[in-house]
Amino acid sequence: MSYIPGQPVTAVVQRIEIHKLREGDNLILGFSIGGGIDQDPAQNPFSEDKTDKGIYVTRVSKGGPAEVAGLMMGDKIMQVNGWDMTMVTHDQARKRLTKKTEDVVRLLVTRKSLQDAVRQSMMPR
Secondary structure, three states: OOOOOOOOOOOOOOEEEOOOOOOOOOOOOEEEEEOOOOOOOOOOOOOOOOOOOOOOEEEOOOOOHHHHHHHOOOEEEEEEEEEEEEEEEHHHHHHOOOOOOOOOEEEEOOOOHHHHHHHHHHOOO
C-alpha cells in the first residue's frame, strides 16, 4: 500500500475508538507503533514494498484497550483524532496518540484484509 508523498491517498478505512485505561497518572492505550517519515521503511515488516513510511501498529496487548476496540497488529494508522498521520515522524505520531488531555483516541486505520475484501467485491463474477 504505497503512494507518492503529497499525492491524494485512496484507502479503505475502519474507524476505531480506543478508551484509554487510567493507571495512576498514566493513560494506557495497549499498543505500540513503528514507522514514520524519519524511519527506514526497509525495517518495517508491514511495508509490502519496503518504501512505505506510514505509522503501523507493531504490537497489541492482549486484553488491553486497543485489542478490545478491534485494533490489530499490522494496521496502518491514517488519522488520529482528525489529524493526518500519513506524513509524520515516529515521535510526532507517539505524541498525538499519548496526549494526557485525551481519554479517547479515534483512529482511522487501514489493513490489507480490508483492501482485499473491497477488491474482491469489485471483481466481475
